Amino acid sequence: MLRLFNAFSFFGDVVGRADRHAVVRHLPRLRGDLGLDAVVINAENAAGGFGITQSTADELFEAGADVLTLGNHSFDQAQGIRVIENEPRLLRPCNYPQGQVPGRGAGLFNVKGYNLLVINVHGRVFMDALDDPFVAVERELNAAPLGDVADAVLVDMHAEATSEKNAMGYFCDGRASLVVGTHQHVPTADARILPDGTAYQTDAGMCGDYNSIIGMQTEEPLRRFTTRMRGGRFEPATGDGTLCGVFVQTNARGLADRIEPIRVGGQLAKQVPVV
Template sequence: MRFAFFGDVVGRSGREGLAEHLPALRRELQLEFVIVNAENAAAGFGITEGTARELFDAGADCLTLGNHSWDQKEALTYIVREPRLIRPANYSEFSDVPGRGSNLFETPAGKRILVVNVLGRVHMDALDDPFAAVDRALESAPLGMVADAVVVDMHAEATSEKMAMGHFCDGRASLVVGTHTHVPTADGQILVGGTAYQTDAGACADYDSVIGNQKEEPLRRFTTRIPGGRYKPAEGPATVCGVFVETDPKTGLARRIEPIRVGGRLSQSVPRLDRVAAE
């Protein structure tokens, strides 16, 4: 199976960048499924039905969220109606949070892919154990038996917590990928048990910025400790960052992981994708 995961879409720039580049990427890489983290899609904070529709229209099959899931209040009702929108799975079962933390999708060709989203706990909101939540999701749709592919989006601050999740899922997931820090890491690899892993997919955002935000306000706060307003997404051309994964058709484990970085400021620093598509 051939699929791609794209990191946090930040504001209009990220949405427009994905709309510009994703259709061609789907064709060139022969993608069967596309997952996008969209928790910053609406002006940098949360998601709305309108911004979600833009991403679905661009070619996304599933949207994952994170710590900004509910910044836009309409998300609380929209997620009930939209099964392609996945929020963190490790909310307490007693918290009455709407939506779902994982879902098993079927492609037009009949392949099944499980998508799981969890929120880390190190320097993040205090939710339930993400490892226990992922374990339950993996047991509900085992790789190679129920699911042809399994993707875990670990939305977390600490690289160590993301790496730990990768090894925890090794051999049971096709891909474990980190989101939230908006900077693409250079550690894409296939772990010993066959799970593809990257600490952070990066962001779909203008990288002439501070993690996708206009530079002035973050610099003011770092240098003076005095806030002068709210953060606003940078508005220049976005670099679309993510990972491409190809799995073994029998086991669902990874046999290739490659970075995706097109457009904007970062794309010239990595190998061109036509090499991946041609192999």
């Protein structure tokens, strides 16, 4: 172990402009109040609800994010391809075909003198059939083992099926500090520490306006559910955003001593106080 990496947070999918602004408004205070050594944010919906751009990535980095992860909307914005190629702090899923897709799926980041390994991986159940996520994560864990090369390891499992996310948690147990799910945009109530010391939550939830249908204005999703007809594109909801994520404290082995949900601002924070 190189040094004690004490506390970090992960925040779920940021959906659109209003919710980027919520990150800008709340994150600087949270970093100080919680004594965070690092912050990782899933930003795959940051640009108009779909994908990433240079300006949206810059806005989140300037607000206090150290690393951004993506998901199935990684390449939805044409200009986002260049950002994914050139920005080392921006990760797309590691199980895209190796050598054929721009960007990186994992990175070892020096943050405040600590080595933080971040792995972004894409599920396959009810999702696009990318390469095996378990093989891909195994490769990245072996490249920078916890307690040897990495002071802390965070795995963002971007997946639809809760069972697949749960399986990834146990697959990484004892080898990662945190395995956390994204993509579903709804925070789950199962934050816990697994038997061998890995913190786990099935879905972190979104950083978004919860007066919506998973971050989108309700009219178009309702039309599609009730009529099976498309009337336009999905548009991000623009109300007050809630920041949803998890707070993790680690021990000298880089494993978790504590995991707590974070919910700040907007509707959900009225029910669940900040850590």
